Amino acid sequence: xxxxxxxxxxxxxxxxxxxxxxxxxxxxxxxxxxxxxxxxxxxxxxxxxxxxxxxxxxxxxxxxxxxxxxxxxxxxxxxxxxxxxxxxxxxxxxxxxxxxxxxxxxxxxxxxxxxxxxxxxxxxxxxxxxxxxxxxxxxxxxxxxxxxxxxxxxxxxxxxxxxxxxxxxxxxxxxxxxxxxxxxxxxxxxxxxxxxxxxxxxxxxxxxxxxxxxxxxxxxxxxxxxxxxxxxxxxxxxxxxxxxxxxxxxxxxxxxxxxxxxxxxxxxxxxxxxxxxxxxxxxxxxxxxxxx
Amino acid sequence: xxxxxxxxxxxxxxxxxxxxxxxxxxxxxxxxxxxxxxxxxxxxxxxxxxxxxxxxxxxxxxxxxxxxxxxxxxxxxxxxxxxxxxxxxxxxxxxxxxxxxxxxxxxxxxxxxxxxxxxxxxxxxxxxxxxxxxxxxxxxxxxxxxxxxxxxxxxxxxxxxxxxxxxxxxxxxxxxxxxxxxxxxxxxxxxxxxxxxxxxxxxxxxxxxxxxxxxxxxxxxxxxxxxxxxxxxxxxxxxxxxxxxxxxxxxxxxxxxxxxxxxxxxxxxxxxxxxxxxxxxxxxxxxxxxxxxx
Numbered sequence: 045x046x047x048x049x050x051x052x053x054x055x056x057x058x059x060x061x062x063x064x065x066x067x068x069x070x071x072x073x074x075x076x077x078x079x080x081x082x083x084x085x086x087x088x089x090x091x092x093x094x095x096x097x098x099x100x101x102x103x104x105x106x107x108x109x110x111x112x113x114x115x116x117x118x119x120x121x122x123x124x125x126x127x128x129x130x131x132x133x134x135x136x137x138x139x140x141x142x143x144x145x146x147x148x149x150x151x152x153x154x155x156x157x158x159x160x161x162x163x164x165x166x167x168x169x170x171x172x173x174x175x176x177x178x179x180x181x182x183x184x185x186x187x188x189x190x191x192x193x194x195x196x197x198x199x200x201x202x203x204x205x206x207x208x209x210x211x212x213x214x215x216x217x218x219x220x221x222x223x224x225x226x227x228x229x230x231x232x233x234x235x236x237x238x239x240x241x242x243x244x245x246x247x248x249x250x251x252x253x254x255x256x257x258x259x260x261x262x263x264x265x266x267x268x269x270x271x272x273x274x275x276x277x278x279x280x281x282x283x284x285x286x287x288x289x290x291x292x293x294x295x296x297x298x299x300x301x302x303x304x305x306x307x308x309x310x311x312x313x314x315x316x317x318x319x320x321x322x323x324x325x326x327x328x329x330x331x332x333x334x335x336x
Numbered sequence: 337x338x339x340x341x342x343x344x345x346x347x348x349x350x351x352x353x354x355x356x357x358x359x360x361x362x363x364x365x366x367x368x369x370x371x372x373x374x375x376x377x378x379x380x381x382x383x384x385x386x387x388x389x390x391x392x393x394x395x396x397x398x399x400x401x402x403x404x405x406x407x408x409x410x411x412x413x414x415x416x417x418x419x420x421x422x423x424x425x426x427x428x429x430x431x432x433x434x435x436x437x438x439x440x441x442x443x444x445x446x447x448x449x450x451x452x453x454x455x456x457x458x459x460x461x462x463x464x465x466x467x468x469x470x471x472x473x474x475x476x477x478x479x480x481x482x483x484x485x486x487x488x489x490x491x492x493x494x495x496x497x498x499x500x501x502x503x504x505x506x507x508x509x510x511x512x513x514x515x516x517x518x519x520x521x522x523x524x525x526x527x528x529x530x531x532x533x534x535x536x537x538x539x540x541x542x543x544x545x546x547x548x549x550x551x552x553x554x555x556x557x558x559x560x561x562x563x564x565x566x567x568x569x570x571x572x573x574x575x576x577x578x579x580x581x582x583x584x585x586x587x588x589x590x591x592x593x594x595x596x597x598x599x600x601x602x603x604x605x606x607x608x609x610x611x612x613x614x615x616x617x618x619x620x621x622x623x624x625x626x627x628x629x630x
Contacts, residue, residue, distance in 0.1 A: 065435045076444050082470055083459050099473035152354035161347040174358055176617045178565045180589045180606040184599050185368030208361035211354050240346060269452045271568040286454035290572055293458050300462060307455040318450035330516045
């Protein structure tokens, strides 16, 4: 009796719930995708359509000439050329930062997660604070030091600068990962007579690889996104994408189309990496914050 | 005893490369900044080079822009953190359900987070543009506004526009944290509660929310630290304007240092910010520790 009354009731509430879920799902999809699509549309619209009033959301014709300009421009004063150079700088800096910080950070994270030594707790706290430290507390003397040593606007000094906050980040996230890995394999290897360093290299690292991939991707994205130091320390030769984009935005005659091209191309690498390695990234992000 | 000593040496060998690189870069500048905050380093000051004691700290705390800056920083920090945490929780609850298309939504939700901060700023500047912006076009077409609004040019709306832009990019981070936490929950408890006839709301408030408490705390503290230090999005969207409406502590520090060349005032601000960040970091660590014990 009750069962017969309950069933249609439950299915109706289930159906209602489904409808609500769909409505919010569609709103969410539009909210996430529409701004990105608009930026893409802006990047291929003709200037006269962009400044038209009333603005038409669906342009009658589009052009990919700005993208062509980025890849073909040979004049050093063109936005396209500047942007292409900045893209190359960002890529070089991010790759070196990722590789170096992974090697240096992983070793330290292993020690923090596995070994007992004096001052471990204090050092870990210092490392975390270094990561949290506002760059403003360093930037003025750093600028003067870099300036007097002739290190401004060069790529490798930027790599070293980025290492100063990305290594602490890697140590913090990785020691969380490493702490959750079982010690039994390492113990077995040591009983079998492996040295500590052999154990680290041949037993521990292979197990820890997913964590290293996750952290490495986050390090790459952090480096790609960095703006403050790059704004202050670079002018031309080592200028990265975020600074180039900020410059396009600051010009008197703002070229919305070119800004959008820069935005789309500047996002392409981080967005593709994120979508491809989504699982790793989620793992890395939550390991840094939530310890299990 | 001997083993422990050699373990200490092994640890030192593994850690020292990191310490040399990190502290090699930051120790001298952080001390120099401290010196700047007590010895006059304002490039255009007649007292350049003089020891000033706590002068710059007293100046910052009693006059000038510090408190209004802090007020704007707190407004930005609190509102964007609340929006992102609350919005992130709602979206995560939706994405935790099973309905056709949810996998697609879970896949795309991370896109805004992946877009570089500067691109995000320029994207929303484009949308909110007072003259040609698409938002104005839509709002007037829908007859919600009769005329185009200068969203970023109006001191009353500029900060909220920045908050909206930031929320679009960073809410997905909260979603990811909440989703990870929700998916770790024990399904059996929920099913038992459902069989017992507990309503959706009842289940949420007596089961989900208490379970999410550690995640909420971590998101709030972590995001608060980041918001407090936010610079990029302000540089890109408003440069502290209009009429100082979006001038935060970090932005003012930048202006003092690199526009006014008042290195001492900037250093003092930087130390005050670092102090607040240090306190928040300690809070964060304590929350993590408590989470571990639970």
